[in-house]
Amino acid sequence: MALAKRIIPCLDVDNGRVVKGVQFVDIRDAGDPVEVAKRYNEAGADEITFLDITATHQDRGTTVATVEKIASEVFIPLTVGGGIRTLDDIRSMLNAGADKVSINSAAVYNPEFVREASEKFGAQCIVVAIDAKKVSAQDEPDRWEIFTHGGRKPTGIDALEWAKKMVEYGAGEILLTSMDRDGTKDGFDLGVTRAISDAVEVPVIASGGVGNLDHLVDGVKKGKADAVLAASIFHFGEYTISQAKAHMAEQGIEVR
Protein backbone atom coordinates (compact mmCIF):
# COMPACT_ATOMS: atom_id res chain seq x y z
CA MET A 1 0.00 0.00 0.00
CA ALA A 2 1.67 3.15 -1.16
CA LEU A 3 1.16 6.40 -2.91
CA ALA A 4 0.87 5.85 -6.67
CA LYS A 5 3.24 7.50 -9.11
CA ARG A 6 1.18 9.77 -11.32
CA ILE A 7 0.89 9.83 -15.11
CA ILE A 8 -0.02 13.25 -16.42
CA PRO A 9 -0.90 13.93 -20.05
CA CYS A 10 -0.22 17.53 -21.06
CA LEU A 11 -2.35 19.56 -23.47
CA ASP A 12 -0.91 22.61 -25.23
CA VAL A 13 -3.83 24.92 -25.85
CA ASP A 14 -3.86 27.97 -28.10
CA ASN A 15 -6.94 30.15 -28.03
CA GLY A 16 -9.19 27.33 -26.91
CA ARG A 17 -7.84 24.63 -29.22
CA VAL A 18 -5.39 21.85 -28.53
CA VAL A 19 -2.34 22.30 -30.71
CA LYS A 20 0.55 19.92 -31.38
CA GLY A 21 -2.36 17.73 -32.41
CA VAL A 22 -4.11 14.99 -30.56
CA GLN A 23 -5.27 12.02 -32.56
CA PHE A 24 -7.57 9.58 -30.92
CA VAL A 25 -8.70 6.92 -33.31
CA ASP A 26 -12.38 7.42 -32.76
CA ILE A 27 -12.68 11.14 -32.10
CA ARG A 28 -13.23 13.35 -35.07
CA ASP A 29 -12.55 16.68 -33.41
CA ALA A 30 -9.51 16.04 -31.31
CA GLY A 31 -8.72 19.73 -31.10
CA ASP A 32 -11.34 20.43 -28.46
CA PRO A 33 -9.53 20.48 -25.11
CA VAL A 34 -12.69 19.53 -23.22
CA GLU A 35 -13.13 16.39 -25.34
CA VAL A 36 -9.44 15.55 -25.02
CA ALA A 37 -9.47 16.07 -21.25
CA LYS A 38 -12.57 13.88 -20.89
CA ARG A 39 -10.90 11.21 -22.97
CA TYR A 40 -7.79 11.16 -20.80
CA ASN A 41 -9.93 11.21 -17.67
CA GLU A 42 -11.83 8.13 -18.84
CA ALA A 43 -8.57 6.48 -19.88
CA GLY A 44 -7.26 6.66 -16.31
CA ALA A 45 -5.00 9.72 -16.33
CA ASP A 46 -4.12 10.71 -12.77
CA GLU A 47 -4.14 14.41 -13.48
CA ILE A 48 -4.28 16.74 -16.46
CA THR A 49 -1.96 19.62 -17.22
CA PHE A 50 -3.27 22.33 -19.47
CA LEU A 51 -0.61 24.59 -20.91
CA ASP A 52 -2.03 27.82 -22.29
CA ILE A 53 0.14 29.06 -25.12
CA THR A 54 -2.31 31.74 -26.27
CA ALA A 55 -0.17 34.62 -27.45
CA THR A 56 -2.33 37.60 -26.54
CA HIS A 57 -3.67 38.53 -23.16
CA GLN A 58 -7.09 39.46 -24.59
CA ASP A 59 -7.74 35.89 -25.63
CA ARG A 60 -7.27 34.63 -22.09
CA GLY A 61 -11.04 34.76 -21.61
CA THR A 62 -11.27 31.72 -23.87
CA THR A 63 -8.87 29.86 -21.62
CA VAL A 64 -10.91 30.63 -18.53
CA ALA A 65 -14.07 29.37 -20.27
CA THR A 66 -12.29 26.19 -21.37
CA VAL A 67 -10.93 25.53 -17.89
CA GLU A 68 -14.45 26.03 -16.47
CA LYS A 69 -15.86 23.53 -18.90
CA ILE A 70 -13.17 20.92 -18.20
CA ALA A 71 -13.49 21.35 -14.43
CA SER A 72 -17.23 20.83 -14.53
CA GLU A 73 -16.88 17.51 -16.35
CA VAL A 74 -13.56 16.05 -15.32
CA PHE A 75 -13.18 15.02 -11.69
CA ILE A 76 -9.44 14.60 -11.41
CA PRO A 77 -6.88 17.32 -10.61
CA LEU A 78 -6.26 19.95 -13.26
CA THR A 79 -3.15 22.15 -13.46
CA VAL A 80 -3.14 25.23 -15.66
CA GLY A 81 0.08 26.88 -16.78
CA GLY A 82 1.26 29.41 -19.33
CA GLY A 83 1.19 33.16 -18.86
CA ILE A 84 0.49 33.13 -15.12
CA ARG A 85 1.96 36.48 -14.06
CA THR A 86 -0.25 38.04 -11.41
CA LEU A 87 -2.28 37.05 -8.37
CA ASP A 88 -5.35 37.91 -10.44
CA ASP A 89 -4.28 35.42 -13.12
CA ILE A 90 -4.07 32.76 -10.41
CA ARG A 91 -7.38 33.73 -8.88
CA SER A 92 -9.19 33.58 -12.21
CA MET A 93 -7.79 30.13 -13.02
CA LEU A 94 -8.60 28.74 -9.57
CA ASN A 95 -12.08 30.24 -9.73
CA ALA A 96 -12.53 28.65 -13.14
CA GLY A 97 -11.85 25.29 -11.51
CA ALA A 98 -8.10 24.70 -11.83
CA ASP A 99 -6.65 22.92 -8.80
CA LYS A 100 -3.14 24.17 -9.34
CA VAL A 101 -1.42 26.81 -11.42
CA SER A 102 2.03 26.48 -12.83
CA ILE A 103 4.29 29.54 -12.72
CA ASN A 104 7.30 29.71 -15.00
CA SER A 105 8.94 32.93 -16.26
CA ALA A 106 7.10 35.16 -13.80
CA ALA A 107 8.95 33.31 -11.03
CA VAL A 108 12.29 33.99 -12.72
CA TYR A 109 11.54 37.71 -13.15
CA ASN A 110 10.14 38.08 -9.66
CA PRO A 111 10.70 35.23 -7.21
CA GLU A 112 8.67 37.09 -4.58
CA PHE A 113 5.62 36.42 -6.74
CA VAL A 114 5.85 32.74 -5.79
CA ARG A 115 5.99 33.64 -2.11
CA GLU A 116 2.97 35.94 -2.39
CA ALA A 117 1.03 33.38 -4.42
CA SER A 118 1.77 30.60 -1.96
CA GLU A 119 0.84 32.71 1.05
CA LYS A 120 -2.36 33.83 -0.62
CA PHE A 121 -3.61 30.59 -2.15
CA GLY A 122 -1.64 27.89 -0.33
CA ALA A 123 1.41 25.91 -1.44
CA GLN A 124 -0.83 23.02 -2.53
CA CYS A 125 -1.89 24.92 -5.63
CA ILE A 126 1.41 26.53 -6.59
CA VAL A 127 3.53 24.58 -9.06
CA VAL A 128 6.78 26.14 -10.20
CA ALA A 129 7.76 25.10 -13.72
CA ILE A 130 11.49 24.93 -14.36
CA ASP A 131 12.94 24.72 -17.86
CA ALA A 132 16.47 23.42 -17.42
CA LYS A 133 19.31 22.93 -19.85
CA LYS A 134 22.67 21.28 -19.26
CA VAL A 135 25.44 23.86 -19.37
CA SER A 136 28.45 21.94 -18.06
CA ALA A 137 31.18 20.86 -20.46
CA GLN A 138 31.87 17.15 -20.86
CA ASP A 139 34.80 17.06 -18.46
CA GLU A 140 33.00 19.10 -15.81
CA PRO A 141 30.58 17.91 -13.14
CA ASP A 142 26.96 18.09 -14.35
CA ARG A 143 25.36 21.48 -14.06
CA TRP A 144 22.04 22.76 -15.36
CA GLU A 145 20.73 26.27 -15.80
CA ILE A 146 17.28 27.80 -16.03
CA PHE A 147 16.18 29.04 -19.43
CA THR A 148 13.14 31.12 -20.32
CA HIS A 149 11.32 31.76 -23.59
CA GLY A 150 10.97 28.13 -24.48
CA GLY A 151 14.62 27.38 -23.82
CA ARG A 152 16.03 30.24 -25.87
CA LYS A 153 16.98 32.68 -23.16
CA PRO A 154 19.64 31.77 -20.60
CA THR A 155 19.32 33.28 -17.13
CA GLY A 156 22.58 32.21 -15.54
CA ILE A 157 20.59 30.68 -12.67
CA ASP A 158 21.63 27.23 -11.47
CA ALA A 159 18.65 24.85 -11.76
CA LEU A 160 19.32 22.95 -8.54
CA GLU A 161 19.72 26.09 -6.45
CA TRP A 162 16.64 27.55 -8.12
CA ALA A 163 14.48 24.55 -7.32
CA LYS A 164 15.51 24.68 -3.67
CA LYS A 165 14.82 28.40 -3.54
CA MET A 166 11.38 28.02 -5.11
CA VAL A 167 10.40 25.38 -2.56
CA GLU A 168 11.63 27.66 0.23
CA TYR A 169 9.45 30.41 -1.27
CA GLY A 170 6.39 28.18 -1.16
CA ALA A 171 6.20 26.03 -4.29
CA GLY A 172 4.16 22.91 -3.51
CA GLU A 173 5.41 20.99 -6.51
CA ILE A 174 8.09 21.30 -9.22
CA LEU A 175 7.38 20.67 -12.90
CA LEU A 176 10.81 20.04 -14.36
CA THR A 177 11.29 20.12 -18.12
CA SER A 178 14.57 19.33 -19.79
CA MET A 179 14.96 21.71 -22.72
CA ASP A 180 17.67 19.44 -24.13
CA ARG A 181 15.22 16.56 -24.31
CA ASP A 182 11.88 18.25 -24.98
CA GLY A 183 10.53 16.94 -28.29
CA THR A 184 13.45 14.55 -28.85
CA LYS A 185 11.79 11.29 -27.69
CA ASP A 186 15.17 10.33 -26.19
CA GLY A 187 13.81 10.06 -22.65
CA PHE A 188 13.95 12.36 -19.63
CA ASP A 189 17.19 13.98 -18.54
CA LEU A 190 17.52 11.64 -15.58
CA GLY A 191 20.51 13.50 -14.14
CA VAL A 192 18.72 16.75 -13.51
CA THR A 193 15.52 14.98 -12.47
CA ARG A 194 17.34 12.93 -9.85
CA ALA A 195 19.40 15.86 -8.62
CA ILE A 196 16.35 18.07 -8.09
CA SER A 197 14.11 15.33 -6.73
CA ASP A 198 16.74 14.40 -4.13
CA ALA A 199 17.26 18.03 -3.18
CA VAL A 200 13.68 19.12 -2.49
CA GLU A 201 10.95 17.96 -0.12
CA VAL A 202 8.06 18.54 -2.55
CA PRO A 203 6.95 16.26 -5.41
CA VAL A 204 8.76 16.59 -8.75
CA ILE A 205 7.08 15.99 -12.11
CA ALA A 206 9.51 14.91 -14.82
CA SER A 207 8.87 16.29 -18.30
CA GLY A 208 10.49 16.50 -21.69
CA GLY A 209 11.65 13.73 -23.96
CA VAL A 210 9.33 10.78 -23.44
CA GLY A 211 9.40 8.52 -26.49
CA ASN A 212 8.44 5.14 -25.04
CA LEU A 213 7.12 3.50 -21.91
CA ASP A 214 10.55 2.57 -20.55
CA HIS A 215 11.27 6.26 -20.37
CA LEU A 216 8.40 6.65 -17.92
CA VAL A 217 9.81 3.82 -15.80
CA ASP A 218 13.28 5.38 -15.85
CA GLY A 219 11.85 8.76 -14.84
CA VAL A 220 10.46 7.19 -11.66
CA LYS A 221 13.13 4.60 -10.89
CA LYS A 222 16.30 6.40 -11.93
CA GLY A 223 15.10 10.01 -11.92
CA LYS A 224 13.14 9.53 -8.66
CA ALA A 225 10.28 11.56 -10.07
CA ASP A 226 6.95 11.49 -8.24
CA ALA A 227 5.01 11.97 -11.46
CA VAL A 228 5.73 11.76 -15.18
CA LEU A 229 4.32 14.08 -17.79
CA ALA A 230 4.06 13.31 -21.48
CA ALA A 231 2.26 14.69 -24.48
CA SER A 232 2.98 13.23 -27.87
CA ILE A 233 3.18 9.51 -27.00
CA PHE A 234 -0.39 9.74 -25.75
CA HIS A 235 -1.75 12.30 -28.19
CA PHE A 236 -0.90 10.28 -31.26
CA GLY A 237 -2.18 7.06 -29.82
CA GLU A 238 1.25 5.42 -29.76
CA TYR A 239 0.46 4.28 -26.25
CA THR A 240 -2.61 4.51 -24.07
CA ILE A 241 -2.56 5.60 -20.45
CA SER A 242 -3.50 2.07 -19.39
CA GLN A 243 -0.62 0.57 -21.38
CA ALA A 244 1.69 3.02 -19.65
CA LYS A 245 0.33 2.04 -16.25
CA ALA A 246 0.50 -1.67 -16.97
CA HIS A 247 4.11 -1.32 -18.08
CA MET A 248 5.05 0.67 -15.00
CA ALA A 249 3.28 -1.81 -12.72
CA GLU A 250 5.19 -4.70 -14.35
CA GLN A 251 8.39 -2.89 -13.44
CA GLY A 252 7.31 -2.73 -9.83
CA ILE A 253 6.04 0.82 -9.78
CA GLU A 254 2.91 1.54 -7.79
CA VAL A 255 0.22 2.99 -10.08
CA ARG A 256 -3.45 3.73 -9.72
Next chain:
Amino acid sequence: MTQQTIAVVDYGMGNLHSVASALEHAAPDVNVVITDSAHDIERADRIVFPGVGAVRDCMAAIRAHQFDQLMSRQIELGKPVLGICVGMQVLLEHSEENNGIECMGLLPGKVKFFGKGLRDEQDNHLKVPHMGWNEVHQTQHPLWNGIEDGARFYFVHSYYVEAANSEQIAGVCEYSERFVAALGDKNLFAVQFHPEKSHDAGIQLLRNFSVWTGNA
Protein backbone atom coordinates in the same frame (compact mmCIF):
# COMPACT_ATOMS: atom_id res chain seq x y z
CA MET B 1 -40.96 14.49 -2.17
CA THR B 2 -39.51 17.97 -2.15
CA GLN B 3 -36.13 18.52 -3.72
CA GLN B 4 -33.22 17.92 -1.38
CA THR B 5 -30.62 20.64 -0.87
CA ILE B 6 -26.93 20.35 -0.10
CA ALA B 7 -25.24 23.52 1.14
CA VAL B 8 -21.53 23.86 0.34
CA VAL B 9 -20.28 26.21 3.05
CA ASP B 10 -18.35 29.16 1.64
CA TYR B 11 -16.22 31.00 4.17
CA GLY B 12 -13.99 32.59 1.59
CA MET B 13 -11.25 29.95 1.44
CA GLY B 14 -10.73 28.89 -2.11
CA ASN B 15 -12.85 27.85 -4.99
CA LEU B 16 -15.82 25.63 -4.25
CA HIS B 17 -17.03 25.09 -7.78
CA SER B 18 -15.18 21.78 -8.09
CA VAL B 19 -16.98 20.46 -5.03
CA ALA B 20 -20.32 21.79 -6.24
CA SER B 21 -19.98 20.45 -9.78
CA ALA B 22 -18.88 17.04 -8.54
CA LEU B 23 -21.95 16.95 -6.25
CA GLU B 24 -24.20 17.98 -9.14
CA HIS B 25 -22.66 15.25 -11.26
CA ALA B 26 -23.06 12.67 -8.46
CA ALA B 27 -26.60 13.66 -7.57
CA PRO B 28 -28.32 15.42 -10.49
CA ASP B 29 -31.65 15.64 -8.62
CA VAL B 30 -30.22 17.50 -5.68
CA ASN B 31 -30.12 21.27 -5.42
CA VAL B 32 -26.51 22.24 -4.64
CA VAL B 33 -25.87 25.74 -3.29
CA ILE B 34 -22.55 27.38 -2.53
CA THR B 35 -23.40 29.71 0.31
CA ASP B 36 -22.14 31.84 3.17
CA SER B 37 -25.63 32.46 4.48
CA ALA B 38 -26.49 30.96 7.87
CA HIS B 39 -30.09 30.85 6.76
CA ASP B 40 -29.31 28.73 3.67
CA ILE B 41 -27.09 26.43 5.71
CA GLU B 42 -29.78 25.95 8.36
CA ARG B 43 -32.40 25.19 5.73
CA ALA B 44 -30.27 22.71 3.77
CA ASP B 45 -30.81 18.97 4.20
CA ARG B 46 -27.10 18.25 4.15
CA ILE B 47 -23.94 20.28 4.57
CA VAL B 48 -20.55 19.97 2.89
CA PHE B 49 -17.80 21.72 4.80
CA PRO B 50 -14.69 22.15 2.61
CA GLY B 51 -11.44 23.94 3.25
CA VAL B 52 -8.13 24.65 1.58
CA GLY B 53 -5.00 26.58 2.44
CA ALA B 54 -3.53 27.26 5.85
CA VAL B 55 -5.49 26.25 8.95
CA ARG B 56 -4.86 29.63 10.62
CA ASP B 57 -6.61 31.45 7.75
CA CYS B 58 -9.42 28.88 7.66
CA MET B 59 -10.09 29.15 11.39
CA ALA B 60 -9.99 32.95 11.26
CA ALA B 61 -12.53 32.94 8.41
CA ILE B 62 -14.74 30.38 10.17
CA ARG B 63 -14.78 32.46 13.36
CA ALA B 64 -15.37 35.69 11.45
CA HIS B 65 -18.47 34.09 9.91
CA GLN B 66 -19.44 32.52 13.28
CA PHE B 67 -19.60 29.23 11.44
CA ASP B 68 -18.07 27.39 14.41
CA GLN B 69 -21.27 27.81 16.45
CA LEU B 70 -23.44 27.27 13.39
CA MET B 71 -21.74 24.00 12.42
CA SER B 72 -21.77 22.73 15.98
CA ARG B 73 -25.53 23.37 16.15
CA GLN B 74 -26.24 21.77 12.79
CA ILE B 75 -24.27 18.67 13.77
CA GLU B 76 -26.16 18.45 17.09
CA LEU B 77 -29.43 18.65 15.19
CA GLY B 78 -28.45 15.45 13.42
CA LYS B 79 -28.00 16.88 9.94
CA PRO B 80 -25.60 14.91 7.71
CA VAL B 81 -22.32 16.82 7.39
CA LEU B 82 -19.30 16.02 5.21
CA GLY B 83 -15.97 17.72 5.99
CA ILE B 84 -13.31 17.71 3.27
CA CYS B 85 -9.51 18.16 3.64
CA VAL B 86 -8.85 21.23 5.82
CA GLY B 87 -12.62 21.18 6.39
CA MET B 88 -11.94 17.89 8.22
CA GLN B 89 -8.87 19.12 10.08
CA VAL B 90 -10.60 22.17 11.55
CA LEU B 91 -13.21 19.90 13.17
CA LEU B 92 -10.55 18.55 15.54
CA GLU B 93 -9.22 20.22 18.67
CA HIS B 94 -5.84 21.50 17.64
CA SER B 95 -3.48 21.70 14.64
CA GLU B 96 0.32 21.93 14.65
CA GLU B 97 0.19 24.10 11.54
CA ASN B 98 1.10 27.82 11.77
CA ASN B 99 2.87 27.28 15.12
CA GLY B 100 -0.24 25.78 16.68
CA ILE B 101 -3.87 26.73 16.09
CA GLU B 102 -6.91 25.98 18.21
CA CYS B 103 -9.59 24.43 16.01
CA MET B 104 -13.32 23.84 16.39
CA GLY B 105 -13.05 20.87 18.74
CA LEU B 106 -16.10 19.06 17.40
CA LEU B 107 -14.13 15.79 17.23
CA PRO B 108 -11.47 14.67 19.72
CA GLY B 109 -7.92 14.58 18.41
CA LYS B 110 -5.30 16.75 16.79
CA VAL B 111 -3.67 17.53 13.48
CA LYS B 112 0.03 16.84 13.05
CA PHE B 113 2.78 17.56 10.51
CA PHE B 114 4.11 14.65 8.44
CA GLY B 115 7.65 15.87 8.97
CA LYS B 116 10.64 16.26 6.68
CA GLY B 117 12.97 13.67 5.25
CA LEU B 118 10.40 10.85 5.39
CA ARG B 119 11.52 7.51 3.96
CA ASP B 120 9.67 4.34 3.05
CA GLU B 121 10.94 0.80 3.74
CA GLN B 122 12.98 0.82 0.54
CA ASP B 123 14.56 4.10 1.66
CA ASN B 124 12.79 6.12 -1.00
CA HIS B 125 12.30 9.79 -0.19
CA LEU B 126 8.62 10.44 0.62
CA LYS B 127 7.70 13.94 -0.40
CA VAL B 128 5.56 16.33 1.61
CA PRO B 129 2.89 17.40 0.70
CA HIS B 130 1.48 13.88 0.41
CA MET B 131 0.13 14.49 -3.08
CA GLY B 132 -1.59 12.00 -5.33
CA TRP B 133 -3.65 8.81 -5.29
CA ASN B 134 -3.41 6.57 -2.27
CA GLU B 135 -5.32 3.56 -0.97
CA VAL B 136 -7.94 4.00 1.71
CA HIS B 137 -8.83 1.04 3.90
CA GLN B 138 -12.37 1.33 5.10
CA THR B 139 -14.35 0.42 8.16
CA GLN B 140 -18.04 -0.33 7.84
CA HIS B 141 -19.89 2.88 6.95
CA PRO B 142 -22.71 3.71 4.50
CA LEU B 143 -20.59 6.38 2.78
CA TRP B 144 -18.35 3.61 1.42
CA ASN B 145 -21.26 1.80 -0.26
CA GLY B 146 -20.28 0.66 -3.74
CA ILE B 147 -16.62 1.59 -3.25
CA GLU B 148 -14.08 -1.20 -3.11
CA ASP B 149 -12.04 -1.43 0.07
CA GLY B 150 -8.59 -0.09 -0.74
CA ALA B 151 -9.83 2.13 -3.58
CA ARG B 152 -7.53 5.06 -4.29
CA PHE B 153 -8.49 8.65 -3.57
CA TYR B 154 -6.69 11.89 -4.39
CA PHE B 155 -4.88 13.53 -1.47
CA VAL B 156 -2.96 16.75 -1.12
CA HIS B 157 -1.92 17.68 2.39
CA SER B 158 1.10 18.12 4.67
CA TYR B 159 -0.75 17.67 7.95
CA TYR B 160 -2.80 14.67 9.06
CA VAL B 161 -5.38 13.86 11.68
CA GLU B 162 -4.59 11.83 14.76
CA ALA B 163 -7.92 10.77 16.21
CA ALA B 164 -8.27 10.46 19.99
CA ASN B 165 -11.26 8.14 19.71
CA SER B 166 -10.30 5.18 17.53
CA GLU B 167 -13.96 4.21 17.20
CA GLN B 168 -14.44 7.27 15.04
CA ILE B 169 -11.85 6.15 12.47
CA ALA B 170 -13.72 5.26 9.28
CA GLY B 171 -10.76 4.93 6.93
CA VAL B 172 -6.98 4.73 7.11
CA CYS B 173 -4.20 5.42 4.65
CA GLU B 174 -0.46 4.91 4.86
CA TYR B 175 2.32 7.37 4.15
CA SER B 176 5.42 6.50 6.14
CA GLU B 177 2.91 5.66 8.88
CA ARG B 178 -0.79 4.95 9.05
CA PHE B 179 -2.93 8.03 9.32
CA VAL B 180 -6.63 8.78 9.46
CA ALA B 181 -8.14 9.25 6.00
CA ALA B 182 -11.75 9.38 7.19
CA LEU B 183 -13.60 9.97 10.44
CA GLY B 184 -17.21 9.18 11.22
CA ASP B 185 -19.20 10.20 14.26
CA LYS B 186 -22.97 9.72 14.01
CA ASN B 187 -24.20 12.19 11.35
CA LEU B 188 -20.73 13.67 10.80
CA PHE B 189 -18.31 12.24 8.22
CA ALA B 190 -14.99 13.81 7.31
CA VAL B 191 -12.33 12.90 4.77
CA GLN B 192 -8.74 14.01 4.32
CA PHE B 193 -8.80 13.30 0.57
CA HIS B 194 -10.69 15.21 -2.10
CA PRO B 195 -13.71 13.18 -3.26
CA GLU B 196 -14.43 15.88 -5.85
CA LYS B 197 -11.08 15.08 -7.49
CA SER B 198 -11.12 11.33 -6.98
CA HIS B 199 -12.85 10.25 -10.17
CA ASP B 200 -15.38 7.39 -9.86
CA ALA B 201 -14.66 6.47 -6.23
CA GLY B 202 -15.01 10.09 -5.18
CA ILE B 203 -18.21 10.61 -7.14
CA GLN B 204 -19.66 7.47 -5.54
CA LEU B 205 -18.82 8.76 -2.07
CA LEU B 206 -20.57 12.06 -2.85
CA ARG B 207 -23.55 10.14 -4.24
CA ASN B 208 -23.70 8.11 -1.01
CA PHE B 209 -23.57 11.34 0.99
CA SER B 210 -26.40 12.84 -1.07
CA VAL B 211 -28.78 10.13 0.17
CA TRP B 212 -27.27 9.54 3.60
CA THR B 213 -29.68 9.92 6.52
CA GLY B 214 -26.91 10.44 9.04
CA ASN B 215 -27.08 6.99 10.57
CA ALA B 216 -23.82 5.12 10.72
